[in-house]
Amino acid sequence: MSTPPKVGSRPSVRVDEELSDDLAVMMRTGMTVSDAVRHAVSIVAGTYRNAWSMGVVPDGTEPHITQCLVAPSDAVSDASDRR
Known part of the structure; x- marks a missing residue:
C-alpha cells in the first residue's frame, strides 16, 4: 500500500x-x-x-460501487413543479 501525498503537495497524475x-x-x-x-x-x-x-466489505477492501443517488437541483425541481 502506498502512502497518500503530504498536505500541500501537488501530486502528478498522467491524464x-x-x-x-x-x-x-x-x-x-x-x-x-x-x-x-x-x-x-x-x-x-x-x-x-x-x-x-457498515460492514459491507472488510476495511481496506475496495467496494464495488453499483449505484448512485442524485438529488435534483432547485432549478430542476422548480421546472418540474410548473408542469
Whole structure:
C-alpha cells in the first residue's frame, strides 16, 4: 500500500483519454480541474468509508460501487413543479 501525498503537495497524475473525458464532463459545471479531482475523490472516499463502517466489505477492501443517488437541483425541481 502506498502512502497518500503530504498536505500541500501537488501530486502528478498522467491524464489518459478516459480521465480527460471524465474531467471535461465535470468541468462543464464550471469547476476547475483541481475542484473536479477533489470532488470526485471526496465522493468515492466517502463511499468507501461508509461501506467499511457498515460492514459491507472488510476495511481496506475496495467496494464495488453499483449505484448512485442524485438529488435534483432547485432549478430542476422548480421546472418540474410548473408542469
